[in-house]
Amino acid sequence: MPSERRQVWLTLLSIALAAGLEDGSAPFYAALTAAVDVANSTGVLVKLKAAAETVGARCLDGTPGAYYIRKGAGTGANKWYIHHQGGGWCESLDDCLRRSKGGLGSSTGYAPTTSGMGGGYFSPLPSVNPMMYNWNSVYLQYCDGGSFSGNNDTVTVHKNTSLYFRGKRIREASYASLLASGLTNATDVVISGCSAGGLATFLHTDQWCDALAADAPSAKCVGLPDSGFFLDYQSTQAPGRAEASSRRRLTTLPGDYHAGLKWCFEAFNATAGVNQDCIAAHGTGGFATDSPPYLCMFAEHTAVFTHTPIFALQSEYDSWQSGHVLHPGDSVQLLGDNLTKRIGGNLVGPHPSSGAFLDSCHHHCGSWNDIRIDGQLVSEAFAQWYDAVGTKGKKPKRIWKQGQAYPCDRCCKP
Numbered sequence: 001m002p003s004e005r006r007q008v009w010l011t012l013l014s015i016a017l018a019a020g021l022e023d024g025s026a027p028f029y030a031a032l033t034a035a036v037d038v039a040n041s042t043g044v045l046v047k048l049k050a051a052a053e054t055v056g057a058r059c060l061d062g063t064p065g066a067y068y069i070r071k072g073a074g075t076g077a078n079k080w081y082i083h084h085q086g087g088g089w090c091e092s093l094d095d096c097l098r099r100s101k102g103g104l105g106s107s108t109g110y111a112p113t114t115s116g117m118g119g120g121y122f123s124p125l126p127s128v129n130p131m132m133y134n135w136n137s138v139y140l141q142y143c144d145g146g147s148f149s150g151n152n153d154t155v156t157v158h159k160n161t162s163l164y165f166r167g168k169r170i171r172e173a174s175y176a177s178l179l180a181s182g183l184t185n186a187t188d189v190v191i192s193g194c195s196a197g198g199l200a201t202f203l204h205t206d207q208w209c210d211a212l213a214a215d216a217p218s219a220k221c222v223g224l225p226d227s228g229f230f231l232d233y234q235s236t237q238a239p240g241r242a243e244a245s246s247r248r249r250l251t252t253l254p255g256d257y258h259a260g261l262k263w264c265f266e267a268f269n270a271t272a273g274v275n276q277d278c279i280a281a282h283g284t285g286g287f288a289t290d291s292p293p294y295l296c297m298f299a300e301h302t303a304v305f306t307h308t309p310i311f312a313l314q315s316e317y318d319s320w321q322s323g324h325v326l327h328p329g330d331s332v333q334l335l336g337d338n339l340t341k342r343i344g345g346n347l348v349g350p351h352p353s354s355g356a357f358l359d360s361c362h363h364h365c366g367s368w369n370d371i372r373i374d375g376q377l378v379s380e381a382f383a384q385w386y387d388a389v390g391t392k393g394k395k396p397k398r399i400w401k402q403g404q405a406y407p408c409d410r411c412c413k414p
Contacts, residue, residue: 025086025195025227025320025365041118043068043139045110051173056153058164059143060096060105065170068114068139069181070122076134078185081121082178082208083139084193084200086365090145090165090268091260093158099145100163107143114139120368121192121224121379128369131383132190138178140197144170147200149297150268168273171204179215186212186219190386194365195320198228198313202299202306203274209308220390223310224382225299227318227365229347231339232298234258235327255327258298265297277305303346309353309389311382313367316340317406320364333406336360340403348398355385355398360405361412372414373400 045068051057052064059065072079087104090096099105122137123129144150144167152165175183183189191208193201205223212219235255264270271279271293278296295301303310316336326335340358347354357378359371369377376384381400388396402411 025197040070040073040124041115041122043070043114043117043137045112045114046177047107047110048170048173048177051169051176055169055173056164056166057169057173058166059107059170060090060100060145060163060165061108062155062162062164063107063143065143065173066107066110066141067174067177068117068141069178070117070137072136073134076132076136078182079132079135079188080178080183080186081132081135081137081190081192083121083137084148084191084197084204085140085142086193086195086197087142088196089147089261089264091263093156093163093267096145096156096163096165097158097161100161103141103143105143105145107141110141120366121226123368128379130379131386135188135190136182138174140171140174140193142197146264146268146270146273147196147203147297149200149203149265149270149273151272152267152269154269156267165268167268168270171200171207171273175208175211183212184216186216189216189219189221190224191221192224192226193228194226195228198225198365199230199299200228201225202228202302202310203297205308205310206275206277206306221308222386222389223306223308224313225310226313227315227320229299229303229312229314229339229343230257230261230318230321231325231335231342232258232295232300233325233338235330237327237329255325255330257321257325261297262294265294270297275302275305277307278302281305300342300346303343304350306347306351306354309351309355310347311354311385312343312347312356312358313378313382314339314343314356314358315363315367316358316360316402317362317408318364319362322362332362336406340401353389353396353398355396356400357381358399358401358403359411360402360408362407363412367412370414371402371412373402376400377414 047066057065148167148171150165151168156163191205209221274296388394
């Protein structure tokens with residue numbers, strides 16, 4: 001591997017590993033870089049420099065938001081796969097400060113190109129990615145710490161360092177930039193993401209697709225969240241959270257996910273950045289009511305209010321959730337039972353076009369073609385579902401479900 005190309009690989013790998021410290025998505029993003037020698041796997045960096053100045057589209061450290069793009073070709077020239085990178089959340093001021101020093105909070109170290117867009121749903125190989133192999137692929141760099149939701153005008157100063165909570169503005173500036181790159185001609189658009197990026201997909205698919213309905217009215221637009229259906233759970237055994245000014249925790253504490261994401265929503269002023277139908281339903285009663293707006297930061301609550309078709313890729317026994325959302329001693333089987341019930345009741349049940357590939361393997365992100373359900377891999381199931389959605393006379397199959405008890409090692413094999 002040439003030295004320059006190797007450096008690009010190492011840069012992306014370091015970002016992936018940093019993400020893994022937050023939400024376990026590092027193995028998935030690192031695997032994408034394994035395809036560096038696959039033709040057409042290179043993305044070109046676009047930094048949102050003008051938008052950083054005009055609308056404040058800034059990473060945590062104030063540098064411009066950014067994304068990588070690989071142009072489509074042939075039948076995929078007007079089709080788009082748009083992926084929100086994952087990497088956990090900013091759950092305290094100390095945590096935000098730490099993130100601002102690396103790729104999850106600053107665009108300073110982003111390489112001008114990346115060869116990390118060659119695997120899974122980015123793959124340019126028809127055998128791996130039969131529907132989207134030649135589409136335009138976009139990799140939205142995650143540097144805001146709040147699943148692309150923050151909209152805080154105030155610059156927070158912590159330990160003499162300025163912090164910017166403006167993921168919504170990065171997302172919207174990325175959209176405007178992509179329109180200028182041909183998104184206005186789109187016929188097909190898939191909004192996606194892994195882990196914290198999967199949560200972003202639940203939170204923002206309606207916003208992407210509603211905007212496209214005005215700017216590219218002929219486009220078919222759906223969501224494809226991977227491992228983003230994090231349960232709203234606070235263990236009674238977890239120590240709970242102190243006030244933001246005194247907290248020093250650097251990662252999600254086991255059993256404390258609810259409190260951490262609630263802090264993120266409040267500190268980032270994310271009310272305008274999440275699903276507005278959800279916000280309207282929860283009213284303006286404030287954070288002390290039984291139905292507070294911060295619930296809209298959680299996939300299980302916002303899913304009820306989505307109106308865009310969504311196909312969720314999700315393990316019933318998500319390995320990140322079993323180690324972080326749960327407290328040691330909590331039941332992984334109960335996690336799976338509740339997750340399955342809520343995907344059915346909050347996503348698939350209320351929305352006749354939405355579906356899910358729900359496996360029983362203990363994993364997190366990236367099992368694109370590693371698991372079969374009903375004889376089909378994820379890539380095949382998604383293509384079948386997508387083809388039927390919105391097509392007159394076709395009724396999509398909506399649920400692929402293994403439904404096995406935990407643990408199930410054989411569930412992890414194709």
